[in-house]
Amino acid sequence: MRSLLARLRPAWLRHTPGCLLCHGPGSALPICAGCEAELPWLFGHCAICALPLPTQGLPCGDCLKRPPPFDRVEAPWRYGFPVDSLITRFKHQGRWPLGRLLGDMLARHLDHAFHDGLPHPDALLPVPLAPARLRQRGFNQAQMLARWLSDELQLPLQEGWLKRVEDGPPQQGLDAAARRRNLRRAFALDERAEVRGLHLAIVDDVLTTGTTAHFLARLLKRAGAARVDIYCLARTPRPGDL
Incomplete structure (x- = not known):
């Protein structure tokens, strides 16, 4: 490549x-x-969920105790200034040039990871928005990121395989338990999706508690996907961590 x-x-x-x-x-x-x-580059982190850690290459305690359904998270940054501001301006103010810059830098990060041995996925799947939320915002930032990644990295894109079938309050501001309740029946797999045996990568902007990634990866694994990775711009640290 x-x-x-x-x-x-x-x-x-x-x-x-x-x-x-x-x-x-x-x-x-x-x-x-x-x-x-x-930029707040993500150096030491969990080898599975990318939680910022003092060490590199080891799983965190939570992933050891309860392995998530996804296999690996790839993110170039810790969620902190100025990346947090750039993502907010892209996501909530429609500042697409900032989103495109972040997307191109994520593509560069993934390109390096592929050269270092990260397997290429069979397809990219953006995290879906509920129709009402999409009409309100006017665009799906995860879909835009996935399109840019698909174009830059020459990876197949499946925009319609994941569906948001129930809407709830925004995840931002909810604690982990509320996030789980909010998303328990929120997603579905399109009946035309053929995921059995595939390596799939879910694209989102930020991984916070990992709840959205958990439910989507579990949905895909139960449908027969062989591997599910998460590609996102940034990973949040634990509350109280720098």
């Missing part, structure tokens, strides 16, 4: 010459080296 930077769209480079964060000169992506270095 060619280097990701070598495959970036000429139009994207032509129309975004400067850093979107400090407005200084950009580089291969519309972010300067200084701003890129100051």
Whole structure:
């Protein structure tokens, strides 16, 4: 596979010459080296759920005690400033250039991971929004990220395989127990989806408690998927952790 930077769209480079964060000169992506270095990169983390940890390559206590239905989480950043602000502006204010920048950097992160041995998935599946929530927001940020990843990494995309069939309050602000209750019957698999034996990757913006990832991965595994990974922009630390 060619280097990701070598495959970036000429139009994207032509129309975004400067850093979107400090407005200084950009580089291969519309972010300067200084701003890129100051992002909250996720270094030590759980080998399964990507929870920020002091060590690298080991599973956290929760994953050892109760292994999740997903196999691995890939995220370039810890959810902290300024990534948290960039995601919020993309998700809730429709700042698509910021979302595209984050999506391209996630694609670059995954490209490196694939070269380091992470297996390529058979398809990308965005986390679905309920129809009412989609009408209210006007777009599904997970779907946009999945489309960008599919295009940049040349991976198949299945946008309609996962369905949100019950709507509830937004997950943001709910504790872990409330998140589980909110999502217990929220998702379904499209009847035309053929997932048996496949390695699938669910795409979302942020992994917080992992509840959404848990229910979607469990749904896919019960339908016969061989492996389910999670690709997201950022992973939140435990409350109280830096």
